[in-house]
Amino acid sequence: MAVAELSCTETATCFRPSQLSLSSSSSSSRFSHHFRRSFRPLPRTRNPTISCSVTSDKVQTPTSVQAETPKGKTECYGVFCLTYDLKAEEETKSWKKLINIAVSGAAGMISNHLLFKIASGEVFGPDQPVALKLLGSERSVQALEGVAMELEDSLFPLLREVSIGTNPYDVFQDAEWALLIGAKPRGPGMERADLLDINGQIFAEQGKALNASASPNVKVIVVGNPCNTNALICMKNAPNIPAKNFHALTRLDENRAKCQLALKAGVFYDQVSNMTIWGNHSTTQVPDFLNARIKGLPVKEVIKDHKWLEEEFTEKVQKRGGALIQKWGRSSAASTAVSIVDAIKSLIIPTPEGDWFSSGVYTNGNPYGIAEDIVFSMPCRSKGDGDYELVKEVIFDDYLLKRIKKTEAELLAEKRCVAHLTGEGIGFCDLPEDTMLPGEM
Numbered sequence: 001m002a003v004a005e006l007s008c009t010e011t012a013t014c015f016r017p018s019q020l021s022l023s024s025s026s027s028s029s030r031f032s033h034h035f036r037r038s039f040r041p042l043p044r045t046r047n048p049t050i051s052c053s054v055t056s057d058k059v060q061t062p063t064s065v066q067a068e069t070p071k072g073k074t075e076c077y078g079v080f081c082l083t084y085d086l087k088a089e090e091e092t093k094s095w096k097k098l099i100n101i102a103v104s105g106a107a108g109m110i111s112n113h114l115l116f117k118i119a120s121g122e123v124f125g126p127d128q129p130v131a132l133k134l135l136g137s138e139r140s141v142q143a144l145e146g147v148a149m150e151l152e153d154s155l156f157p158l159l160r161e162v163s164i165g166t167n168p169y170d171v172f173q174d175a176e177w178a179l180l181i182g183a184k185p186r187g188p189g190m191e192r193a194d195l196l197d198i199n200g201q202i203f204a205e206q207g208k209a210l211n212a213s214a215s216p217n218v219k220v221i222v223v224g225n226p227c228n229t230n231a232l233i234c235m236k237n238a239p240n241i242p243a244k245n246f247h248a249l250t251r252l253d254e255n256r257a258k259c260q261l262a263l264k265a266g267v268f269y270d271q272v273s274n275m276t277i278w279g280n281h282s283t284t285q286v287p288d289f290l291n292a293r294i295k296g297l298p299v300k301e302v303i304k305d306h307k308w309l310e311e312e313f314t315e316k317v318q319k320r321g322g323a324l325i326q327k328w329g330r331s332s333a334a335s336t337a338v339s340i341v342d343a344i345k346s347l348i349i350p351t352p353e354g355d356w357f358s359s360g361v362y363t364n365g366n367p368y369g370i371a372e373d374i375v376f377s378m379p380c381r382s383k384g385d386g387d388y389e390l391v392k393e394v395i396f397d398d399y400l401l402k403r404i405k406k407t408e409a410e411l412l413a414e415k416r417c418v419a420h421l422t423g424e425g426i427g428f429c430d431l432p433e434d435t436m437l438p439g440e441m
């Protein structure tokens with residue numbers, strides 16, 4: 001990559017054309033794509049005036065550089081509001097079409113890890129330009145600006161647009177991925193029914209907004225807890241988006257389960273495959289050691305201590321979130337972000353032959369006899385086209401079925417509790433006593 005020397009005035013953040021160079025393209029077309037960065041909507045008192053000079057014979061200066069005209073609340077800021085028309089007629093063939101990724105709770109801890117992974121190209125690939133659409137609230141609007149500033153300062157070549165906002169109808173416009181992370185944490189003394197209601201309202205509104213504004217085939221990953229029921233609420237409020245496109249994140253649970261099995265078996269964790277988490281992202285979730293494999297063998301053939309599998313292993317995975325909170329003083333953020341990346345990649349990269357991954361998906365004609373019309377974590381496989389199919393070749397025993405029944409009952413109770421948010425009557429909460437998030441202990 002050519003190195004350009006930059007000199008800038010104080011009021012402008014300089015854009016480095018060298019950041020856009022493509023290793024495979026000729027020097028004449030290196031910077032020849034139209035490139036727009038926008039960062040909305042905080043009003044600024046002054047317009048950025050651009051005064052950057054690029055001194056390198058290897059690097060072309062942009063053919064035109066314009067600051068976006070301020071327009072009310074969508075006035076832009078910093079490097080993301082510049083428009084570069086880099087010899088548009090020579091548009092390079094190497095870049096894929098820009099994709100729009102909306103993230104809620106964007107100023108929260110999980111997002112603080114996730115956004116930088118997405119912007120770096122680690123998630124969607126090194127030739128996939130991305131636009132980040134960050135949803136916050138009045139609480140977080142300053143913090144969101146801070147996030148965007150850090151994104152600016154990271155000089156990610158693939159990050160073409162960053163916009164921030166507090167209205168989901170605006171932020172979700174044309175989103176092809178919606179990563180719904182923001183949710184109120186359960187505070188001391190708060191009933192789970194209250195949490196379901198407060199967060200359910202957030203996800204009902206966001207479902208409506210996705211329905212109205214997002215790309216019709218948007219893929220939605222719900223992270224904010226209680227994520228299964230939030231995903232159900234979101235889906236029910238977005239009737240124009242295929243129900244199959246909604247996921248509740250249980251990939252972190254899958255990763256935790258793989259780690260514990262690897263530890264017990266004394267193998268590296270890439271040797272653990274076919275790991276299903278069944279049910280709810282809660283302490284009733286079922287990490288399935290009956291179908292999982294270690295070095296291609298059934299787990300029970302490798303780990304002979306079946307009592308450990310049924311008791312210690314299962315409980316350790318179910319309560320890993322809480323154990324982590326006790327150490328950290330806050331819930332897992334970095335590993336959650338990693339698991340969101342894994343969840344996305346599982347949908348855009350074909351699943352390795354014979355393997356599968358877990359995701360909380362809508363039970364609409366499932367082959368396992370699980371109650372219909374809930375969001376339940378199940379084993380999935382993808383061709384890498386963003387879609388998935390359920391895995392049929394799984395076996396059940398009494399232990400597994402009994403555990404699945406328990407987590408199913410919990411999800412059915414959560415569903416009754418939020419009937420007012422799914423358009424199915426009046427909510428009635430009869431949640432099982434021990435219903436807890438992984439982080440609650």
Ligand SMILES: NC(=O)C1=CN([C@@H]2O[C@H](COP(=O)(O)OP(=O)(O)OC[C@H]3O[C@@H](n4cnc5c(N)ncnc54)[C@H](OP(=O)(O)O)[C@@H]3O)[C@@H](O)[C@H]2O)C=CC1
Binds near residue numbers: 111138224249252
């Ligand atoms: N499924 C999974 O595997 C996991 C899920 N989680 C869940 O992910 C969610 C986000 O976690 P994390 O990023 O660590 O949390 P943070 O507390 O760091 O951020 C959460 C964000 O949620 C937003 N929010 C929305 N509504 C409210 C509200 N009423 N009160 C307070 N904040 C609100 C806030 O953003 P703003 O003000 O901008 O709206 C806040 O920035 C939580 O629900 C957590 O339980 C966590 C780990 C694993």
Ligand SMILES: O=C([O-])CC(=O)C(=O)O
Binds near residue numbers: 321437
């Ligand atoms: O309970 C929480 O907020 C944290 C959580 O989901 C987890 O760590 O799995």
